[in-house]
Amino acid sequence: MQNEPVDVLIIGAGASGAAIAWSLLETRMRILCLEQGPRLEDRDFPSRDDDYELARYGKFSCDPNVRGLKQDYPINADDSCITPVNFNAVGGSTINFLGHWPRMKPSDFRTKSLDGVGADWPVDYETLAPFYDMNDRNTGVSGLGGNPAYPDYKPELPPIPIGKLGQTLAKGFNAMGYHWWPSDVSILSQDHDGRQACVNAGTCDLGCAAGAKGGTNFTYWPMLENAGVELRTEARVREILVDDSTGFATGVLYHGSDGQVHEQRAELVVVACNGVGTPRLLLNSTSKAFPNGLANRNGMVGKNLMFHPLTGVAGVFDEPMLGHEGPMACSILSQEFYETDPNRDFVRGYGLHSGRSTTPMTYALGGYGIDNPIPWGAEHREIMDNVYPYLAGLTVVSEDLPEEHNCVTLDPDLTDSDGIAAPKITYRLGENTRKMLRHGEEQAKEILLAAGAKKVLSKNDDKVWWRAGWHQMGTCRMGDDPETSVVNGWGRSHDVKNLFIVDGSIFPTAGAVNPTSTIQAMALYVGDSIKTNIETLFD
Amino acid sequence: MWADMQRSLLDAILDELIPPSEDGRIPGAGALGVAEFFPTAEAYAPDPMGAVQTILNAVSGEFVALPRDEKVAELKRVEAACGQAFETLIRLAYMGYYSRADTRPYFGVGAHPIHPTGYPVERESAALMDQLTAPVRARGKAYRDAK
Numbered sequence: 190m191q192n193e194p195v196d197v198l199i200i201g202a203g204a205s206g207a208a209i210a211w212s213l214l215e216t217r218m219r220i221l222c223l224e225q226g227p228r229l230e231d232r233d234f235p236s237r238d239d240d241y242e243l244a245r246y247g248k249f250s251c252d253p254n255v256r257g258l259k260q261d262y263p264i265n266a267d268d269s270c271i272t273p274v275n276f277n278a279v280g281g282s283t284i285n286f287l288g289h290w291p292r293m294k295p296s297d298f299r300t301k302s303l304d305g306v307g308a309d310w311p312v313d314y315e316t317l318a319p320f321y322d323m324n325d326r327n328t329g330v331s332g333l334g335g336n337p338a339y340p341d342y343k344p345e346l347p348p349i350p351i352g353k354l355g356q357t358l359a360k361g362f363n364a365m366g367y368h369w370w371p372s373d374v375s376i377l378s379q380d381h382d383g384r385q386a387c388v389n390a391g392t393c394d395l396g397c398a399a400g401a402k403g404g405t406n407f408t409y410w411p412m413l414e415n416a417g418v419e420l421r422t423e424a425r426v427r428e429i430l431v432d433d434s435t436g437f438a439t440g441v442l443y444h445g446s447d448g449q450v451h452e453q454r455a456e457l458v459v460v461a462c463n464g465v466g467t468p469r470l471l472l473n474s475t476s477k478a479f480p481n482g483l484a485n486r487n488g489m490v491g492k493n494l495m496f497h498p499l500t501g502v503a504g505v506f507d508e509p510m511l512g513h514e515g516p517m518a519c520s521i522l523s524q525e526f527y528e529t530d531p532n533r534d535f536v537r538g539y540g541l542h543s544g545r546s547t548t549p550m551t552y553a554l555g556g557y558g559i560d561n562p563i564p565w566g567a568e569h570r571e572i573m574d575n576v577y578p579y580l581a582g583l584t585v586v587s588e589d590l591p592e593e594h595n596c597v598t599l600d601p602d603l604t605d606s607d608g609i610a611a612p613k614i615t616y617r618l619g620e621n622t623r624k625m626l627r628h629g630e631e632q633a634k635e636i637l638l639a640a641g642a643k644k645v646l647s648k649n650d651d652k653v654w655w656r657a658g659w660h661q662m663g664t665c666r667m668g669d670d671p672e673t674s675v676v677n678g679w680g681r682s683h684d685v686k687n688l689f690i691v692d693g694s695i696f697p698t699a700g701a702v703n704p705t706s707t708i709q710a711m712a713l714y715v716g717d718s719i720k721t722n723i724e725t726l727f728d
Numbered sequence: 729m730w731a732d733m734q735r736s737l738l739d740a741i742l743d744e745l746i747p748p749s750e751d752g753r754i755p756g757a758g759a760l761g762v763a764e765f766f767p768t769a770e771a772y773a774p775d776p777m778g779a780v781q782t783i784l785n786a787v788s789g790e791f792v793a794l795p796r797d798e799k800v801a802e803l804k805r806v807e808a809a810c811g812q813a814f815e816t817l818i819r820l821a822y823m824g825y826y827s828r829a830d831t832r833p834y835f836g837v838g839a840h841p842i843h844p845t846g847y848p849v850e851r852e853s854a855a856l857m858d859q860l861t862a863p864v865r866a867r868g869k870a871y872r873d874a875k
């Protein structure tokens with residue numbers, strides 16, 4: 190079945206797809222977005238149920254292999270120490286993301302020239318700064334201006350409460366003489382733009398039933414649909430089609446909600462399927478011109494997969510820390526160990542995040558992102574009564590370096606519910622990252638003790654959190670050299686001149702901060718570059 | 729769902745997995761009726777009832793009457809012998825116990841569905857924030873230039 194052709198076809202209605210659609214609105218081109226997931230209705234958010242925590246282990250798990258819904262694609266992560274997690278619906282993974290909103294730092298864009306590792310980005314912090322600002326305005330960002338760890342900027346809304354836990358940890362950082370700052374968050378600290386302020390429910394991973402979190406289902410999509418962008422849901426793209434004679438993309442084949450395969454033609458195709466979904470789609474799009482997958486003449490599609498490997502340390506304090514009150518991920522963030530220091534045995538660095546503590550069931554089952562239940566019996570009682578309420582933790586979030594052997598390929602057997610080959614992840618932790626995590630654990634222990642912890646709980650087992658593949662980057666990296674990168678400095682495929690990629694797969698390096706504000710700033714930048722280069726776009 | 733004997737055996741096992749507090753304020757998982765969660769737990773484990781049955785079959789027939797320390801020893805033996813089923817039993821017991829609204833307040837967490845009310849948390853005053861961040865600001869710029 191064929192549909193009327195459009196000017197711009199965006200695949201994926203998550204963070205990046207929404208941002209580029211907004212950027213292209215003013216061109217008045219006809220924009221269509223195909224999204225494999227549904228729209229979520231208010232009743233779909235489990236936090237309105239008595240047993241809300243259960244949803245974390247079923248239909249609202251962050252792990253598509255656990256959810257196993259029709260719109261999900263399974264991911265084979267048997268060859269990885271981290272499994273990618275996501276959400277597939279209008280809003281994408283911003284449905285269940287935690288709204289932590291740090292920007293990348295100037296040095297993140299220049300790791301090769303500064304530290305001899307990774308790759309320099311074709312853009313720098315200064316170029317991106319106005320797009321960060323633009324995206325923050327569209328999203329609603331809370332935080333405290335004046336953070337000395339960044340060039341000057343000021344979030345529009347005041348910070349969310351850092352809470353007792355944040356205040357306690359801040360004192361520890363101060364006692365050590367270390368940097369920390371209240372986290373920037375895409376969570377409303379006050380009513381804003383017709384949206385409601387955060388109610389400190391603490392279950393941001395279960396979707397925000399208040400609409401206070403900056404998921405694109407609440408921010409961009411209402412604006413976009415009002416402005417006439419068409420959003421076709423339950424439409425899973427099977428492959429991107431190319432004209433073998435011109436090498437241009439002509440459109441896509443997708444499985445519609447009616448169970449039929451449809452063809453959709455377009456002048457320009459934008460892929461925004463996240464760092465695993467995007468290489469998967471390109472690798473599934475084979476043709477005479479691209480037998481190894483679309484835009485993959487140099488074999489780089491799927492290579493250099495980066496996560497932010499992490500581990501955590503928790504302190505047990507004398508008083509209850511009330512860690513379940515307030516947005517889940519974000520209280521304060523220290524970037525004391527972010528930049529390279531020649532006195533350490535690793536390059537680049539990591540952030541120390543004070544995640545708030547989880548709710549009782551999740552703690553008993555091992556914590557968020559971990560499957561390792563606490564002991565049963567008398568010890569169980571002791572931990573839940575005398576440890577759990579008194580916990581404040583620090584998470585070490587490390588910069589992953591790009592390594593070609595860490596990659597996304599297609600699984601030869603596994604498929605999604607439409608019979609499309611599923612992705613397979615091959616990933617191992619680099620030695621640099623391992624050293625970083627060890628260093629981070631030691632520092633975190635000292636800080637917790639300085640903050641007054643009477644005991645510190647740390648695993649010391651050299652393992653990273655399993656369900657922590659929240660951030661998926663690098664698998665279609667951008668660069669000026671067509672031999673070593675998939676897209677150019679403004680997101681256009683080197684091989685297919687009317688194909689753009691805008692999600693985290695274009696990141697040449699990962700930084701050590703949550704990526705979404707940068708992903709969206711980059712999507713806006715790519716949109717802007719399309720507008721600037723419109724006359725010669727396909728040359 | 730359960731024959732009486734099986735139910736009392738399961739309750740006794742559950743009361744060892746998550747025992748009551750010594751002062752009796754917090755009930756154990758058996759007394760709380762967590763057994764009723766298992767038949768509803770298909771979404772959280774492949775064969776919840778199969779796992780429970782494996783454990784019930786493996787535990788000594790005398791279990792209910794044993795003194796506490798012997799119950800614990802018996803469960804450790806079963807844990808070693810039936811690793812996978814025991815793991816499933818533990819996970820589901822924790823889920824059944826902590827998903828109940830009435831258990832959360834024992835650990836300082838609200839019984840209410842978390843939306844729409846959430847928790848009232850005051851934002852720190854500007855003065856407190858100033859005071860807390862003063863040492864950080866005093867240290868000055870904390871990032872590398874990358875020109």
Ligand SMILES: Cc1cc2nc3c(=O)[nH]c(=O)nc-3n(C[C@H](O)[C@H](O)[C@H](O)COP(=O)(O)OP(=O)(O)OC[C@H]3O[C@@H](n4cnc5c(N)ncnc54)[C@H](O)[C@@H]3O)c2cc1C
Pocket residue numbers: 200201202203204205206223224225226251274275276277278279280281282283285286287288289290394424425426427461462463464466467470518659660661691692693703704705706708
């Ligand atoms: C639990 C969790 C917590 C997180 N917390 C944070 C945080 O605090 N801060 C932060 O910065 N980031 C966080 N992230 C990461 C953040 O959600 C992602 O970085 C961001 O959403 C990525 O944007 P994207 O557009 O690349 O992909 P997504 O937002 O995932 O959107 C991709 C969309 O593409 C659709 N799609 C994929 N393949 C196809 C296809 N073939 N056809 C049609 N549609 C398709 C998917 O259904 C999905 O809706 C978190 C993620 C998770 C899962």
Ligand code: SF4
Pocket residue numbers: 288376386387388389390391392393394396397398399400401402515516517846
């Ligand atoms: S804590 Fe705030 S942001 Fe998070 S889900 Fe609740 S209301 Fe939304």
